[in-house]
Amino acid sequence: MPPASPDSPAHPLPASVAVIATGVIGRSWLRVFSRAGVPVRAWDTDSSRLADAIAWHSRTVTAEHTDADRRAAEHALVTPAPSLEAALEGAEYVQESGPESLEAKRAIFRSLARHAEPEAILASSTSVIDMTDIADGIATAHRCIVAHPVNPPHVVPVVEVLGGRDTSPEVVECTMRWLQGVGQVPVRLNYYVPGFLLNRMQAALVREAVDLVARGVASVDDVDAVIRDGLGLRWAFLGPFGTADTNADAGARDYFARYGPSYESLWRDLRTNVRFDEALLERIEREREPMTRGRTPDERRAWRDRAVTALRTLKLELAKH
Amino acid sequence: MPPASPDSPAHPLPASVAVIATGVIGRSWLRVFSRAGVPVRAWDTDSSRLADAIAWHSRTVTAEHTDADRRAAEHALVTPAPSLEAALEGAEYVQESGPESLEAKRAIFRSLARHAEPEAILASSTSVIDMTDIADGIATAHRCIVAHPVNPPHVVPVVEVLGGRDTSPEVVECTMRWLQGVGQVPVRLNYYVPGFLLNRMQAALVREAVDLVARGVASVDDVDAVIRDGLGLRWAFLGPFGTADTNADAGARDYFARYGPSYESLWRDLRTNVRFDEALLERIEREREPMTRGRTPDERRAWRDRAVTALRTLKLELAKH
Numbered sequence: 001m002p003p004a005s006p007d008s009p010a011h012p013l014p015a016s017v018a019v020i021a022t023g024v025i026g027r028s029w030l031r032v033f034s035r036a037g038v039p040v041r042a043w044d045t046d047s048s049r050l051a052d053a054i055a056w057h058s059r060t061v062t063a064e065h066t067d068a069d070r071r072a073a074e075h076a077l078v079t080p081a082p083s084l085e086a087a088l089e090g091a092e093y094v095q096e097s098g099p100e101s102l103e104a105k106r107a108i109f110r111s112l113a114r115h116a117e118p119e120a121i122l123a124s125s126t127s128v129i130d131m132t133d134i135a136d137g138i139a140t141a142h143r144c145i146v147a148h149p150v151n152p153p154h155v156v157p158v159v160e161v162l163g164g165r166d167t168s169p170e171v172v173e174c175t176m177r178w179l180q181g182v183g184q185v186p187v188r189l190n191y192y193v194p195g196f197l198l199n200r201m202q203a204a205l206v207r208e209a210v211d212l213v214a215r216g217v218a219s220v221d222d223v224d225a226v227i228r229d230g231l232g233l234r235w236a237f238l239g240p241f242g243t244a245d246t247n248a249d250a251g252a253r254d255y256f257a258r259y260g261p262s263y264e265s266l267w268r269d270l271r272t273n274v275r276f277d278e279a280l281l282e283r284i285e286r287e288r289e290p291m292t293r294g295r296t297p298d299e300r301r302a303w304r305d306r307a308v309t310a311l312r313t314l315k316l317e318l319a320k321h
Numbered sequence: 322m323p324p325a326s327p328d329s330p331a332h333p334l335p336a337s338v339a340v341i342a343t344g345v346i347g348r349s350w351l352r353v354f355s356r357a358g359v360p361v362r363a364w365d366t367d368s369s370r371l372a373d374a375i376a377w378h379s380r381t382v383t384a385e386h387t388d389a390d391r392r393a394a395e396h397a398l399v400t401p402a403p404s405l406e407a408a409l410e411g412a413e414y415v416q417e418s419g420p421e422s423l424e425a426k427r428a429i430f431r432s433l434a435r436h437a438e439p440e441a442i443l444a445s446s447t448s449v450i451d452m453t454d455i456a457d458g459i460a461t462a463h464r465c466i467v468a469h470p471v472n473p474p475h476v477v478p479v480v481e482v483l484g485g486r487d488t489s490p491e492v493v494e495c496t497m498r499w500l501q502g503v504g505q506v507p508v509r510l511n512y513y514v515p516g517f518l519l520n521r522m523q524a525a526l527v528r529e530a531v532d533l534v535a536r537g538v539a540s541v542d543d544v545d546a547v548i549r550d551g552l553g554l555r556w557a558f559l560g561p562f563g564t565a566d567t568n569a570d571a572g573a574r575d576y577f578a579r580y581g582p583s584y585e586s587l588w589r590d591l592r593t594n595v596r597f598d599e600a601l602l603e604r605i606e607r608e609r610e611p612m613t614r615g616r617t618p619d620e621r622r623a624w625r626d627r628a629v630t631a632l633r634t635l636k637l638e639l640a641k642h
Contacts, residue, residue: 128583150551151568158551185550187543195587197539197547202561203587204529208522209561210577218518220573222508224560226518229506230471230479232560235553237628239545240523240530241605242612246625247472249618252541253606256531260597262449266516266524272593276581284562285574291563297570304567307558307639314635318628 011181013038018091018116020084020108021045022053025125026097028152030057034077035154036182042080043087050080060154088116093178095147097125105134113140121171121178123147127199130192131164141166145175148196153184155305157312160196162189211274213283220287236311237318332502334359339412339437341405341429342366343374346446347418349473351378355398356475357503363401364408371401381475409437414499416468418446426455434461442492442499444468448520451513452485462487466496469517474505476626478633481517483510532595534604541608557632558639 017033019026022044030053033040044050057078065071081087088094094116098108105124112122122144124134135141145163150156159179163172172188179186189196195203209223234243241252248255256263292300338354340347343365351374354361365371378399386392402408409415415437419429426445433443443465445455456462466484471477480500484493493509500507510517516524530544555564562573569576577584613621 156551156554158547160547185546187539187546189539189543190537193533193536193538194590197533197544198551199587200533200591201526201529201544201547202552203584204525204591205522206561206565206584207588207591208525212514212518212521213562215514216511217514218508218510220562222510223518223522224562225506225508226479226481226522227556227560228558228563230477230519231523232553232556232558233477233629233632234625235548236557236632237549237553237625239548239553240527241534241541241545241609242549244527245609245612246618246621251606251613251618252609253602256597256605257602260602263524263527264596266520267528267593267595269515270521270525270528270593272588272591274588275585276577281574281578281581284577285572288562288566288573291566292572297567297572301567303639304555304559307636308554310635310639311554311557311632314631315628318624318631 011177013181014092014121014178015039016041016090016092018043018081018087018094018120020087020094020096020112021098022050023097025149025151025153026095027053027056028154029095029097029125029149030054030078031060031154032182032184034061034074038077038182040078041087041089041091042078043084054078054080084111085115088112088120091117091120093175094120094122095125096123100126100128102129102133105129106136106138109134109138109140109144113138116140119143121145121175123175125149127196128194131162131167132192133164135164135166142168143171145171147175147179147186148198149184150198152305155308157183157185158198159184159186160189160198161186162192162196164192207272207274208270210276210280211271213287214274214280220284221290224291237315332498334502335413335442335499336360337362337411337413339364339402339408339415339441341408341415341417341433342419343371344418346470346472346474347416348374348377349475350416350418350446350470351375351399352381352475353503353505355382355395359398359503361399362408362410362412363399364405375399375401405432406436409433409441412438412441414496415441415443416446417444421447421449423450423454426450427457427459430455430459430461430465434459437461440464442466442496444496446470448517449515452483452488453513454485456485456487463489464492466492468496468500468507469519470505471519473626476629478504478506479519480505480507481510481519482507483513483517485513528593528595529591531597531601532592534608535595535601541605542611545612558636 016039019029019040019042022042030040030042061071061074094112096108098104124146125148126146127148131144131146135144145167148160150158161175176186212218212223213220244255245252337360340350340361340363343363351361351363382392382395417429419425445467447467448469452465452467456465466488469481471479482496497507533539533544534541565576566573
């Protein structure tokens with residue numbers, strides 16, 4: 001399993017954390033913190049969802065550790081709280097993963113502002129909403145921040161961190177350090193853009209992939225193969241700039257200075273008027289069959305998460321050489 | 322090391338292959354074929370480049386196999402030819418990796434038409450030129466095809482296969498089978514589009530990555546981290562459709578039907594007027610420094626190729642479960 005503990009004393013940890021709303025993202029946050037040795041209190045408006053999350057946490061801890069003491073230690077770090085107030089008591093960091101609507105977020109952040117510890121950082125897992133809007137008019141706005149993970153965060157480590165208009169720079173710094181401390185890879189956005197970094201880049205790639213299928217240039221499976229047996233093999237280790245940097249002797253600047261005109265010419269040829277119409281959706285449905293290999297969605301997700309976890313272990317080993 | 326031999330008798334191999342032009346791509350093709358047990362004759366207009374390629378092949382074989390017999394066997398499969406005619410003698414498949422200009426490609430394909438075996442498949446590694454243009458007016462046009470690899474093909478397996486106007490369907494089929502036979506992952510384009518599949522999808526992602534840096538939303542390293550510690554961890558195993566398929570219970574169709582409107586709205590926000598101006602190139606140069614970690618370009622490339630090779634081995638293991 002990837003980084004189970006802080007990798008250096010330069011990355012301190014919060015003494016205690018509250019995880020608010022425990023759906024698929026929230027329950028995964030439980031593991032991020034417990035794996036790093038941080039005590040977590042969990043709370044959800046729906047008590048059966050909270051119980052499910054605790055049970056899920058317990059199962060994944062049991063599946064990961066063969067050592068009974070380590071199991072017990074990690075189990076003991078996570079406790080369900082009977083109320084929001086109880087969850088927030090003593091928490092230096094709060095991670096909220098509730099419904100994705102501005103109204104819902106504003107309601108919960110108003111509650112957090114009332115009940116959280118006076119110095120607590122209040123982070124939202126939102127993937128779309130600007131913290132400026134969520135925290136507008138809330139007294140604790142300087143301590144409110146977006147910390148958007150990839151699903152599920154205990155498997156994929158990147159977290160997009162960005163403050164709103166009133167978020168203090170110290171809160172941004174501290175969030176970055178704490179997330180690094182628990183083994184995530186926080187990246188900083190200097191200001192809000194729709195989709196942040198990850199969903200924008202994903203959308204750019206998806207648009208071209210979808211267009212290639214819609215135009216009948218290649219099949220769904222062949223377009224996917226170009227990523228999983230081509231570009232994705234590098235992108236697992238190097239981003240687009242790092243890849244460019246290995247593709248020219250004088251580095252990324254040299255690469256883009258040389259190939260910039262080719263990119264610009266190709267960019268002009270990429271279509272922007274792509275739409276998900278019924279014919280396209282039907283085609284995707286028809287052609288996706290081979291990739292399921294008779295597995296259920298849960299089995300496919302479990303395979304994906306095992307694969308990513310094994311890749312992260314491989315990357316840790318390769319980083320040593 | 323990834324697939325060294327054909328994975329099933331359904332994928333027969335060419336009896337003998339000619340590799341024409343032995344730069345960085347051509348020399349890597351030598352390894353693709355020799356690793357699969359196929360005899361290769363190599364030729365280049367520049368005899369010192371040919372000698373370098375043979376020496377490089379020898380070094381990589383030696384580095385890979387500890388077993389002396391396997392080394393000797395693979396060494397013995399590759400021979401430099403004294404002339405184009407000698408290289409082509411008996412070759413059922415010809416892989417050409419010469420300069421990327423239509424004029425140069427047409428000249429070499431005219432020579433191939435004259436000297437290759439009457440039934441030989443004549444494949445070009447071109448990443449940009451339409452085979453319709455290369456083979457226009459050439460008598461063997463029905464046997465001419467594009468087989469565009471990723472650099473280097475002995476590390477990254479995907480190969481984009483597409484015929485020109487006059488290429489026969491049997492030649493496309495046979496090229497696909499033979500490339501699968503030697504352990505590559507051929508994908509089929511139904512017709513020519515600039516950049517094929519791979520460079521179009523790469524360009525789409527690069528445009529957004531570059532724009533995010535140019536607009537100051539995030540640093541070069543943070544944009545890269547979103548790929549290498551986020552999206553790229555999945556894309557190493559699943560393409561965009563496969564990823565979508567694991568993100569909704571009813572699969573990719575359901576995912577895109579649900580999130581299509583969000584994608585379309587994000588697509589409208591992606592900028593298309595991105596340019597590599599001097600300020601952007603300087604910024605990339607300044608911010609790329611941390612990613613080099615004091616390594617030379619050759620060291621970084623060698624690390625990248627080792628990492629990709631280890632990932633392919635991991636994928637073979639995961640595919641069993």
